[in-house]
Amino acid sequence: MTTAFRISGEILEYIKTGGWITIEETSGQVGIAPEKSIKILDFLSEFGFIEFDANKREIRITDLGERFLELPEI
Numbered sequence: 001m002t003t004a005f006r007i008s009g010e011i012l013e014y015i016k017t018g019g020w021i022t023i024e025e026t027s028g029q030v031g032i033a034p035e036k037s038i039k040i041l042d043f044l045s046e047f048g049f050i051e052f053d054a055n056k057r058e059i060r061i062t063d064l065g066e067r068f069l070e071l072p073e074i
Contacts, residue, residue: 007032008040012049012065020058 010030015021023041027034034057041059045052049065052058 004040004043007037008044008049009069011037011040011044011059012061012069015050015059015061016066016069018061018066020053020056020060023057023059026059 007030011026014026014029023034023037027037030037041050041052044050044065045059048062049068050059050061
């Protein structure tokens with residue numbers, strides 16, 4: 001599993017509560033700099049897994065992101 005893929009999953013797990021969470025808080029939780037997490041967050045947002053408010057620097061999980069977390073492990 002690539003680091004970006006692992007971190008994407010960790011981000012989704014961390015924000016699964018559904019509320020808005022700052023990029024800084026999320027990045028600190030997964031152990032990467034906020035500037036490095038932006039590319040991953042852009043990807044997750046582009047494909048509908050999260051909502052990304054760039055002005056407030058906050059994210060939250062979408063229904064699709066929650067469904068992704070419910071997929072069975074293989």
